[in-house]
Amino acid sequence: MLLTIETKRTYRIAAGIYFFIAGLTYSSWACRIHDLKAFFGLNNASLGSVLFALPVGLLLSLPVSGWLVTRAGSRKVLIAAGLLFPFFLCMIGLATQLWQLVGILFCFGFLNNVLEIAMNTQAVGIETLYQRSVMASFHGLWSLAGFAGVAAGTLAIGLKWPIWQHFGLIALLCWLLVFSSWKYLLPADEVQESPPLFAKPDGYLLRLGLIAFASLVTEGTMFDWSGVYFQKVVAVPEIFTTVGYIAFMATMAGGRFTADKLVTRLGTRRVLQYSGMTSTTGLLLAVCFPGMYTATLGFLLVGIGVSAVVPLVLALAGKSATLPPGVAIAAVSTVGFLGFLIGPPLIGFIAETTNLRWSFALIALLSFGTTLLAGGVDKATKRH
Numbered sequence: 001m002l003l004t005i006e007t008k009r010t011y012r013i014a015a016g017i018y019f020f021i022a023g024l025t026y027s028s029w030a031c032r033i034h035d036l037k038a039f040f041g042l043n044n045a046s047l048g049s050v051l052f053a054l055p056v057g058l059l060l061s062l063p064v065s066g067w068l069v070t071r072a073g074s075r076k077v078l079i080a081a082g083l084l085f086p087f088f089l090c091m092i093g094l095a096t097q098l099w100q101l102v103g104i105l106f107c108f109g110f111l112n113n114v115l116e117i118a119m120n121t122q123a124v125g126i127e128t129l130y131q132r133s134v135m136a137s138f139h140g141l142w143s144l145a146g147f148a149g150v151a152a153g154t155l156a157i158g159l160k161w162p163i164w165q166h167f168g169l170i171a172l173l174c175w176l177l178v179f180s181s182w183k184y185l186l187p188a189d190e191v192q193e194s195p196p197l198f199a200k201p202d203g204y205l206l207r208l209g210l211i212a213f214a215s216l217v218t219e220g221t222m223f224d225w226s227g228v229y230f231q232k233v234v235a236v237p238e239i240f241t242t243v244g245y246i247a248f249m250a251t252m253a254g255g256r257f258t259a260d261k262l263v264t265r266l267g268t269r270r271v272l273q274y275s276g277m278t279s280t281t282g283l284l285l286a287v288c289f290p291g292m293y294t295a296t297l298g299f300l301l302v303g304i305g306v307s308a309v310v311p312l313v314l315a316l317a318g319k320s321a322t323l324p325p326g327v328a329i330a331a332v333s334t335v336g337f338l339g340f341l342i343g344p345p346l347i348g349f350i351a352e353t354t355n356l357r358w359s360f361a362l363i364a365l366l367s368f369g370t371t372l373l374a375g376g377v378d379k380a381t382k383r384h
Helices: 005-030 033-040 044-051 053-072 074-094 098-130 135-158 163-184 203-232 243-266 268-288 292-307 309-317 325-353 356-367 369-374 377-383
Strands: none
Touching: 005 074, 005 098, 005 135, 005 163, 033 044, 033 098, 033 163, 044 053, 044 098, 053 074, 053 098, 053 325, 074 098, 074 163, 098 135, 098 309, 098 325, 135 163, 135 243, 135 309, 203 243, 203 268, 203 292, 203 309, 203 325, 203 356, 203 369, 203 377, 243 268, 243 292, 243 309, 268 292, 268 309, 268 356, 268 369, 268 377, 292 309, 292 356, 309 325, 325 356, 356 369
């Protein structure tokens, strides 16, 4: 059955709302970490141990997420996760004991990934309807929601709202968005009665996972170390320590809204190759010329370079001929997410033995892996 343009657009808007929910919820939590640290009286080491519960939950959910989406369908899982993910944000604000916070953060990380896999599976289905690249624009909404979450968090902190009140209002907004959009989600995707819980990726999916790994190593570095780099290496006044991070986030968001048009014109392989070269150039610029303006320009380039990689890789994974979309996306995400986990500690280890500039230089080399690995994407896609 042929669908009208209006129907396709309705599906696209509904799925995009869940990307916005994911970005808004996660960024709202992230901007109050410092307040939680003060509330529980944690030092840096203790805070790191507590925060580790979130990526553990996320990592353990990766195979389960793909299984759930394939078994029940992305629509049902997306609605449930869209309600539960903000619910656990509320629970973070209500935690009074450290053990409660650790358990809630585990569940928060778990639900975050369930939501991510389900909404990306929906996005792959919608991209199939459009017969052109639209995945990057969905991830652009996630980034846009991240800015909205930080802005709302800054306002809440300025008004001295307690954490539970701030998180409760964000959750209420997210629930309203779910109730207004769930009827318009894409109703059908591939469902299996007995999908595999653990699926070994084939060579094609492994290549995609490694491309995501190379990009997410860079993203993780930017998220966790950009401020430190500007403070320690660029040596800017304290008020400017976030300039690099803001530059990176701005171009990453903007790049995601323009990437789909570039894919239509240039093809996925070229966009991925140019992305790797751009992020590598940006990192090397910041390493070789660590001044205020050159480092900011470098971080702007890094944001452009990483913006499209993960969305395009997940879109390709969802079209795998060997695994259902949810399982394939989860398999690629598993490999890629390891880069997000490994990158920040790797930076710290190398910085401790040498210096921070050498750490960023190594990440630049790893980032170039996106360009090298993308060379075989077209050939692999033709076989699939």
